[in-house]
Amino acid sequence: MKEAIFYHAGCPICVSAEQQVLAALDSNRCDIKVVHLGQEQSQIAVAEQAGVKSVPALVLEGNVFHINFGASLEDLRGVSDV
Numbered sequence: 001m002k003e004a005i006f007y008h009a010g011c012p013i014c015v016s017a018e019q020q021v022l023a024a025l026d027s028n029r030c031d032i033k034v035v036h037l038g039q040e041q042s043q044i045a046v047a048e049q050a051g052v053k054s055v056p057a058l059v060l061e062g063n064v065f066h067i068n069f070g071a072s073l074e075d076l077r078g079v080s081d082v
Contacts, residue, residue: 001031002031004059007052007057008036008055009037009055010038017068021056041077051064053066055073056070
């Protein structure tokens with residue numbers, strides 16, 4: 001089964017992308033995981049290691065697909081420092 005990880009930060013752009021992208025993925029063929037980096041800030045480093053530069057982003061079998069532009073990982077990291 002393919003692995004799909006959708007990273008987002010909870011902003012309106014991310015939520016819209018999450019709804020549309022996940023609706024398009026076949027859950028019978030993909031193991032889908034959603035990671036809200038605003039709530040799971042410890043996963044920012046994991047996302048970065050996977051090649052994610054901004055959210056929303058979909059990592060599908062190791063390939064990163066950046067969708068629109070909501071926030072950079074650097075912006076999210078700054079939020080975690082507050």
